[in-house]
Amino acid sequence: MSNATVVVVTSGKGGVGKTTTTAAIASALAKEGYQVCAIDFDVGLRNLDLIMGAERRVVFDLVNVVRGEASIKQALVRDKKLNNLYLLPASQTRDKDALTEEGVASVISELRMYFDWVICDSPAGIERGATLAMRHADEAIIVSNPEVSSVRDCDRIIGLLDAKTKIAEDGGRMPKHLMITRYDTERAKTGDMLATDDVVDILSVPLIGVVPESKDVLKASNVGLPITLSDENSPAAKAYTEAVRRLLGENIPVTIPEEKKGLFGKFFKGRAA
């Protein structure tokens, strides 16, 4: 029987933090004790394996499963730290039609039986890979930077979520959550960056979290650990952990965790800006 909640992490624009968000959310959910599977839909340009530190253990991938060349259980890669967290990697094939609508439908419905949460990492763009990633989702996390092109692309994606998904075609409405990443409180305060309220106003999607710009995100990706596992005290990790509590239904106000800075750090930050 299906019991998993399928979440798509999507944005339209590339480089805004979909993969970072997928890895962070999936591992934070796993830390809560849920059975979690993260799927990389970016066929041809897979990277979730690298961000999760599983790149050397990938044998089979999503395309092998869709083509019937491997079973789902063979293709799933278990996380090295959390034994209830799994990754279904994308393939590196250059054939962009490698994923079929029916194939993806059957993979998702099988995963629903094994897991509590299935987190789909969408490729950038609005083409096949992106529409297949969102197709069977129960909820969507829309990732945006506080920047005009990213916000505009999110608006396109919201249009697709309300038109091209199974839920939409069945007359329902996709529940959506907005995750703002690479946020700089200082710059928003001085009016040089769109503030969280501005982005929420424009997109009319409720906020699930605000991830501050943080050096820890790059450090975590360097060592192949989701930010929520590499450094729990990092402001970015805190933001993701809070977002997961909201995803789980907790009604807590959105805060913007900040880097702790001494007087010395503040002085130099002021100088560098």
Place this chain on the structure above:
Amino acid sequence: MNILSLFGKRGESASVAKNRLQILLAHERADDGSDAVLISSLREDILAVVAKRVAIDPDSVRLEMDRTGDVTTLGIDIELPSAKAS
């Protein structure tokens, strides 16, 4: 930190960004492709009317739609051949 921020001058680029996005997205959300169809049929009709009196190059008729706030304007620009040439 520039000298202006020392005097507490707030940047305004974020509110410009918000305004631009709100106007753009209002149009993009409403755009079902009907504008393009309308422009192209108008262009053909105008071309036919003008061509009854003046020999013109079909490429010399330009239609532009410009939307500012609630007002939409239609601009028609027809390049007529010089008297000598005709």
